[in-house]
Amino acid sequence: MGEVEWLNIAVVIVVAFLGWLGISHFNSVKRVLIGRPMKSEALRSNRTLLLWWIALPILSADLYSSVAYGPEAGMSELVQLGSGAKWLILPLTVATVLLLAILINSYIMGVLAYPNGGGAYAIAKNNFKQPWVAVTASSALLVDYVLTVAVSVSAAMAAIASAYPIVTPYRTTLALVCILVMVIINLRGVAEAANLLAWPTFLFMACMLALIFFGFADEVRHGFVQAATPAFGTVPKDLTTLLILKAFSSTCSALTGIETISNSVPIFREPKQKNAIKTYIALGILEGVTLLGFTYHLYVRGITVNSSNTMLSQLAGLTFGHGWIYQLITWSTFVVLILAANSTFNGFSQLAAIVASDGYLPRKLAQRGDRLSYSNGILMVAALAGLLVALFHSNTNSLIPLYAIGVFVSFTIAQVGLVRRWNRVKGRHWRINRAINGVGSIVTMVVTVIFAVTKFTSGAWLIIVILPLFVSFSLSISRHYQEVARQLRIDLAKDRPTAHKVTSIVLVSGIHRVVDNTLSFAKSLGTNVIAVYVGFDEASIEKIQKRWEEWGSPCELVVLRSQYRSLLAPISSFIHDLEAKKSEGDYIHILMPQFIMRKGWHNLLHNQSALILRAWLFLHKDVVITTVPFHLKK
Amino acid sequence: MGEVEWLNIAVVIVVAFLGWLGISHFNSVKRVLIGRPMKSEALRSNRTLLLWWIALPILSADLYSSVAYGPEAGMSELVQLGSGAKWLILPLTVATVLLLAILINSYIMGVLAYPNGGGAYAIAKNNFKQPWVAVTASSALLVDYVLTVAVSVSAAMAAIASAYPIVTPYRTTLALVCILVMVIINLRGVAEAANLLAWPTFLFMACMLALIFFGFADEVRHGFVQAATPAFGTVPKDLTTLLILKAFSSTCSALTGIETISNSVPIFREPKQKNAIKTYIALGILEGVTLLGFTYHLYVRGITVNSSNTMLSQLAGLTFGHGWIYQLITWSTFVVLILAANSTFNGFSQLAAIVASDGYLPRKLAQRGDRLSYSNGILMVAALAGLLVALFHSNTNSLIPLYAIGVFVSFTIAQVGLVRRWNRVKGRHWRINRAINGVGSIVTMVVTVIFAVTKFTSGAWLIIVILPLFVSFSLSISRHYQEVARQLRIDLAKDRPTAHKVTSIVLVSGIHRVVDNTLSFAKSLGTNVIAVYVGFDEASIEKIQKRWEEWGSPCELVVLRSQYRSLLAPISSFIHDLEAKKSEGDYIHILMPQFIMRKGWHNLLHNQSALILRAWLFLHKDVVITTVPFHLKK
Numbered sequence A, B: 001m002g003e004v005e006w007l008n009i010a011v012v013i014v015v016a017f018l019g020w021l022g023i024s025h026f027n028s029v030k031r032v033l034i035g036r037p038m039k040s041e042a043l044r045s046n047r048t049l050l051l052w053w054i055a056l057p058i059l060s061a062d063l064y065s066s067v068a069y070g071p072e073a074g075m076s077e078l079v080q081l082g083s084g085a086k087w088l089i090l091p092l093t094v095a096t097v098l099l100l101a102i103l104i105n106s107y108i109m110g111v112l113a114y115p116n117g118g119g120a121y122a123i124a125k126n127n128f129k130q131p132w133v134a135v136t137a138s139s140a141l142l143v144d145y146v147l148t149v150a151v152s153v154s155a156a157m158a159a160i161a162s163a164y165p166i167v168t169p170y171r172t173t174l175a176l177v178c179i180l181v182m183v184i185i186n187l188r189g190v191a192e193a194a195n196l197l198a199w200p201t202f203l204f205m206a207c208m209l210a211l212i213f214f215g216f217a218d219e220v221r222h223g224f225v226q227a228a229t230p231a232f233g234t235v236p237k238d239l240t241t242l243l244i245l246k247a248f249s250s251t252c253s254a255l256t257g258i259e260t261i262s263n264s265v266p267i268f269r270e271p272k273q274k275n276a277i278k279t280y281i282a283l284g285i286l287e288g289v290t291l292l293g294f295t296y297h298l299y300v301r302g303i304t305v306n307s308s309n310t311m312l313s314q315l316a317g318l319t320f321g322h323g324w325i326y327q328l329i330t331w332s333t334f335v336v337l338i339l340a341a342n343s344t345f346n347g348f349s350q351l352a353a354i355v356a357s358d359g360y361l362p363r364k365l366a367q368r369g370d371r372l373s374y375s376n377g378i379l380m381v382a383a384l385a386g387l388l389v390a391l392f393h394s395n396t397n398s399l400i401p402l403y404a405i406g407v408f409v410s411f412t413i414a415q416v417g418l419v420r421r422w423n424r425v426k427g428r429h430w431r432i433n434r435a436i437n438g439v440g441s442i443v444t445m446v447v448t449v450i451f452a453v454t455k456f457t458s459g460a461w462l463i464i465v466i467l468p469l470f471v472s473f474s475l476s477i478s479r480h481y482q483e484v485a486r487q488l489r490i491d492l493a494k495d496r497p498t499a500h501k502v503t504s505i506v507l508v509s510g511i512h513r514v515v516d517n518t519l520s521f522a523k524s525l526g527t528n529v530i531a532v533y534v535g536f537d538e539a540s541i542e543k544i545q546k547r548w549e550e551w552g553s554p555c556e557l558v559v560l561r562s563q564y565r566s567l568l569a570p571i572s573s574f575i576h577d578l579e580a581k582k583s584e585g586d587y588i589h590i591l592m593p594q595f596i597m598r599k600g601w602h603n604l605l606h607n608q609s610a611l612i613l614r615a616w617l618f619l620h621k622d623v624v625i626t627t628v629p630f631h632l633k634k
Helices: A003-024 A026-034 A040-044 A052-068 A070-081 A083-113 A120-127 A131-163 A165-188 A191-221 A241-255 A272-300 A311-320 A324-357 A375-391 A396-402 A405-425 A430-454 A460-488 A513-524 A538-550 A568-581 A600-605 A609-620 B003-024 B026-034 B040-044 B052-068 B070-081 B083-113 B120-127 B131-163 B165-188 B191-221 B241-255 B272-300 B311-320 B324-357 B375-391 B396-402 B405-425 B430-454 B460-488 B513-524 B538-550 B568-581 B600-605 B609-620
Strands: A502-508 A528-535 A556-561 A587-596 A624-631 B502-508 B528-535 B556-561 B587-596 B624-631
Touching: A052 A070, A052 A131, A052 A191, A052 A241, A052 A272, A052 A324, A070 A083, A070 A241, A070 A272, A070 A311, A070 A396, A083 A241, A083 A272, A083 A405, A083 A430, A120 A131, A120 A324, A120 A405, A131 A165, A131 A311, A131 A324, A131 A375, A131 A396, A131 A405, A131 A460, A165 A324, A165 A375, A191 A272, A191 A311, A191 A324, A241 A396, A241 A430, A272 A311, A311 A324, A324 A375, A396 A460, A405 A430, A405 A460, A430 A460, A460 B513, A502 A513, A502 A568, A513 A528, A513 A587, A513 A624, A513 B460, A513 B587, A528 A538, A528 A568, A538 A556, A556 A568, A568 A587, A568 A609, A587 A609, A587 B513, A587 B609, A609 A624, A609 B587, B052 B070, B052 B131, B052 B191, B052 B241, B052 B272, B052 B324, B070 B083, B070 B241, B070 B272, B070 B311, B070 B396, B083 B241, B083 B272, B083 B405, B083 B430, B120 B131, B120 B324, B120 B405, B131 B165, B131 B311, B131 B324, B131 B375, B131 B396, B131 B405, B131 B460, B165 B324, B165 B375, B191 B272, B191 B311, B191 B324, B241 B396, B241 B430, B272 B311, B311 B324, B324 B375, B396 B460, B405 B430, B405 B460, B430 B460, B502 B513, B502 B568, B513 B528, B513 B587, B513 B624, B528 B538, B528 B568, B538 B556, B556 B568, B568 B587, B568 B609, B587 B609, B609 B624
Parallel strands: A502 A528, A502 A587, A528 A556, A587 A624, B502 B528, B502 B587, B528 B556, B587 B624
Antiparallel strands: A624 B624
16 A cells, blocks of 8 residues: 555544543543633624725635636646647636626626625525425525635645645645544634634735736736747637637636625624625725636646646746745635635534524534534534545546536526516616626526536436435425424414323343333322233243232233243334224323433443334334433442 | 455445345345244244264364364464474374363363353352452353354355455455355344254364375375475574464364363253263364364475465365365365354353343343344454454464453363362362362463464464453443342332323424324323423514414413524523422423424425424433324325
C-alpha cells in the first residue's frame, strides 16, 4: 500500500478513536469541542446591523471566490480542442458576465419584493400553490450547497497544492480534515464573529484587482503584443456547439452564490433595501471586472490547464514571481474558498431548518443544538460533502459537471415566482420589474437546460436522477407529518382522559428479589395483577408452583408451557386470549423487570430476552409495558 | 486489486446480503436454513447406542484425520536444515507413537474412573477444590477446539488445492464458506445422523492403510533400495536440541483429538467401558501403524515439503498415479478433515454449555436453540475459527505453532486429577492405575513445557497470553453470577410483595391524542398522577396552560422551564426533588408515550428523545418507566 493509503487509514483510525471517545465520554468531549450550551434567549440578543460595504465581502465570499475555479473549468473544456480554441474563453466570459448582469438585475427585483429576505424557497412558497415547486427549489439548492462545500474545499486544496506540490498526494485527506474543522467551528456557532470574516475577502479582492492591474501594466510595457498569446479567431475543426455550450456551463460555475445577498436583506442597516441593492451593484461590477480581466490575462499570457498548478497560481507566478505577493494570493485564495464553504454550511443548515419546520424534511433539522446552531443540518452537509470529496478524490474539475444545475433550477423557480408576484401584487413600475424577471426566468431556464444537456454524460445525470427522488421523498415526509397530525388531533371538549380497566401481567422467572420488587410495584397500582411463568419443563413448573404457595401466593399465578424453549409464542397467545375477552378501551399492561448493571459488559452475561420480548410486543400487540428496574449493587 | 480480493469482497457482500436478509426476514430465513423448531422432549427420545466398531470411526475423525498434517508439520521444521535432516522424522515419529501409547493408556484409566464421560473439565472439577484448575482445563480445550476447526479446514483446503491447483488462490474464501456451511449444518443439529458419518472415516482409514501396503509392495519390488531416499543418520551441522524438540512438538499435532472417546462412553452399547477401551486400543493401533508407515514412506520416497502440494498428495501420486485412487484419497482426506472440524463444533459447543451452566461463561452458551443444538456456542466457535482462517490465510503450517498446547494443558490437568482420584477413591488395581496416570501426567507436562518453549516465538506466546486472561475472565464471570444470585436471594417467609405509594408522572408534549391516551392509562391506575410539561419558551408555556384549562385540567400540570432546549436536565432535577420528599419504598413512576410506526423509516422523522430519556433515567435514577404505545394507522 502506498503512503497515501496509510495516511488515509491513519485518519480513519484517528476519527474512529475520536468517535469512540465521543461516545464514551460524550458530554466532556462535546464540551471541549463545542463549548458550553447556550441559553435560548441568546438568540434574541441584538445583532449588529451591517454597513453595506462591510456586508459586501461577508456576503460575497461564495460568489467572488468562484473566480478561482470558474474560468479554469471553462478553459479545461476548451483545451480538449488544442490551444487554437483558447481564445473562445473570451467570448464565453463575456457571455457569462452578461448572464451575471441579468441575474443581478433579477435579484435586485427579489430584494424589492421580499425585503425580509426571500430565498427561492420562500418566493416559490409565496407564489405557487403546488408545494412541489417550493420543495424543488429548496432541494435543488440543498443539493448544490453540498456541492459548493465539496468544490470550494477541493479548490482551496488545489490552491495550496499549486504553491506546495508536496501536499498534492494528501489533498483528499486534508480536504476532509478541513471539513471536520468547519463542522466543529459551525457547531460552536461563531456566526456572531462574522465581521472579522470580511477582511480575508477584501484581501482576496484586492489581490485579484492588483493581479489584473499589474497584468495590464505589463501589457502596456509589451505594447499589447506577447509571444505566448495563442492565435485569436481561428475555428478549430472539431468545434461543436455542444462543446462551446459545455465550456460555457463550466464557466458559469463562477456565478454560484449570487443568491446570498437577497436572503440577507435584514442584516443591512437602514435603508435596508437600498443598501442591499447598492451592495448587489458593487458586487456585480467587481465580479464582472475580475472575470473579464482575469480571463483576458489568462488568454494573453497563454496559460494552460495543469492539474498540479491552478491557472490563478500560474498567472500570479508570472506576474509577481514566487515571492511574498504570490504567497499572499495563494493563502487569500485558500482562506476565501474555505470561507465560501463555511458560509455554505450556514446556508445549508438554515435552509434545511426552514424547510424542516414546514414539514418537508425531518424535524430534527429544525432543532437548534447546544450552541443554537442547527447542528443536525451542519452534520448532514459535512457528511455528504465529505463523501463527495472522498469519492472524487478532491478533484475540482470532476465535481464541476455536477455543480451549478441545482442553483440554476432554483434561480429559474425564483424568477418565475417573482413574475407571478408582479402579476398579482402589481405596485410601482411593476411592468418593468416583471419584464426584468421575465427575461431572467427565460435566460436561467435556457441555461439550466444547457447545463443538463451538455453535462449530462459527465455526471449531471446523477443530479437529474437525485433531484426528483429528493423532491418526492420530501413530499412523502410532509404527507407523513400531516397524517400524524390528523391522527393526533382531538376535540378538547369531547376527548378527555378517562379511566378504563387495567389487567397487569407480571412476568416471573422464579421467586427472587427482582420478582418481589416487580410484584410490589404491581400491587401498588389499583389493578388486577396476574403473575405469568413460562415453563420449559415439568420439574421447573412444579418447583415454582410449590414455592409460590410457600410465598403465600401474592397473586394469581398462570403457568404457560413452552415446548420450543421460546418465551414469545406462549406469551403472545396468552395476550391474544386476554384481548379477546377485554372490553374496548381496556388496557393490557405487562410488567417486566430489568437488571441495571454497574459495568456495561455485565449486560452480556444476562439474557436480553426481556428487551427482545419488549420490542416484539410493541410492534405486534397493543399493550402498555412497564419496566421495573433492579439496580445491581456490584 | 487482484482477482482474489474481488472474490473475497464478493463473499463479504453475499454474507452481508444474507445477513440483511436474515435480519429483515429473520424468521423465514431461519426456517429455511435451520428448519422448524424442535420440542424439548425430542432430547429425551431414545438414542441408538453404538457398536464399538461403528463408534470407532465416528469418534476418531478428529484424531485420525490429523495424520494428514502432523507428519508434514514436523518435516517442515526439519527441512530448514536441508535434506540431510530428513531422516530425523523417523525417530521423532517413533517418539510420537510412544507418547500416543502413553496417552491411550492414561485415557483408558479415565474411562475406568468416569464411565459417564469425564472430560478434563469434569475430572478437574471432581478432584481439585480450586475452581481455576477446572476452568484452566476447559479454557485450554476451548481455545484448542477453535484451532482444531481452523487447522482442519485449512488442511482440508490444502488437500483439495494439491489435486486442483486452480483452487489455490481461493483457499481462504472456500475455507470460510466451509465454516459457514458447517454452522448451518450444526445449527440444524443433525447429530442424530452421526452413524452415516462413520463411512468416510472408514474409507480414509482404508486409503491410508492401502497407501502404506502398496508402498511396501513397491519397496519389495525395489529390494528396499530407492534412489530418492535421503541419507540416514547424518547429523546436520546446524542441528540443535531446540530444533528437534520444535519438530517433535509439530509432529505431536497428530495426537490432538485423543480425548474424544473418553467423553463419549455413554453412547457405547453395554458393556460400555469395555467397548470404549476396545475402541481406544484399536484406534491407538491404527493411528500408530498409520503414523509409522506413512512417515516411513515419506522418508524413503524422499518427499519434500511443497506449499502447493501436500506430502500425502505427493505420496499418493507416486504410489497410485493421478487416477481415480488418487482422487479417492484426496476427497476422503477432505471429507475426514471437514468431519473432524464438524465434530469439534459439537465438542466446543457442548463443553462451553457445561462450563456456562456452572457459571464460568455467559449463560447464553448453555441455552439450546430452536433445533436443540447449543446455537450460541456454534456461532462463537465458527466466528473465532473463521477469524483465524482469515488472519492466517488458511495456512496450516502457520496455525500449527498455536496448536496443541491447549490440548496438552488439559491432558496434564486430567492426568493429575486422575492421580488425585486414585489416591482418594482407591479401588481395584489403584496403584497400577495411579502409576499409569502418574507417568502420563509427567510426560504430558514435559511435552506441554516443550511446546511452550519451542514454539514460543512462532506464535505460542499468543496462547500463553490468552489462556490466563481467559481463565481470569471466566472466574470474574462466575463471581458476577454469584454476586447477582446473592443479591436476588430472598426469604420466602419474610420478603413478600407489599404495596407502596406511587407517584405517576406523565410527560406531555402538548395536548393531543397520544397524551390523551397516556393520561387515560395513568388515570386508570389508582395512583397520584402529575402531568409534566417542559417548555422551551414562554409562548408555548402560556399556550399549554390555557389549553390545559380548556381541557378541564384532567390532573395537576407542572411546567418546567428549559433554557438550554434539553429535556434531560429539568426532568432530572424534578425527579430529584420528588425523591427527596418520598418515603423509603415509594415509587416514582414515569409514563411516556411511544409512537409505533408502520414503516421503519418513519422513525427517523420523529425525535427519539423519549428513547434517550428512557435510557438515561434507567441508568441514573431509580424510577419505574411505563411506555404507552400509540400505533399510527398509516
